Amino acid sequence: MPDATVLIIDEHPDVCALLARGLGCQPGLKVVAHTSDPVVGAELARQWKPQIIVVDFKRAGRDRAEMYRGISRMSPGSRLIVLTSYWALGEQEACLRSGASRCLLKGMRIKELARELLEVVAPDRKSERRDGQRRGLDRLGTETPA
Secondary structure: OOOOOEEEOOOOOHHHHHHHHHHOOOOEEEEEEEEEOOOHHHHHHHHHHOEEEEEOOOOOOOOHHHHHHHHHHHOOOOOEEEOOOOOOOEEEEEEHOOEEEEEEOOOHHHHHHHHHHHHHOHHHHHHHHHHHHOOOOOOOEEEEEO
């Protein structure tokens, strides 16, 4: 199976670059582009039509959900993943209603994030994750007592 293509749009340039570098090293993922500008991000989404778009621009000053809808319209087949530092009341539900496939919090390990992204485009990977959770794997992937 070819690598899943990923576009990263994060308002923090340093975070955006770190995510691109980290996810680009994960098996099964290919980061095709990244930007900290949501307008450029929408154009990149139209141009690349990636399978996955990872987004966060909480402080953009506009309606976040409407911006996500716009990006989704530019690349209708892409799965939108909102990755943010925190959720304001009702914000997660608004993002899901606007077309996001998942809403995740920053702070997870890059391998865990990669697994979440791959699960969105390859649902059969869910069974592997459930098995790991049942065994009681910690965030590092090592066994913990059940």
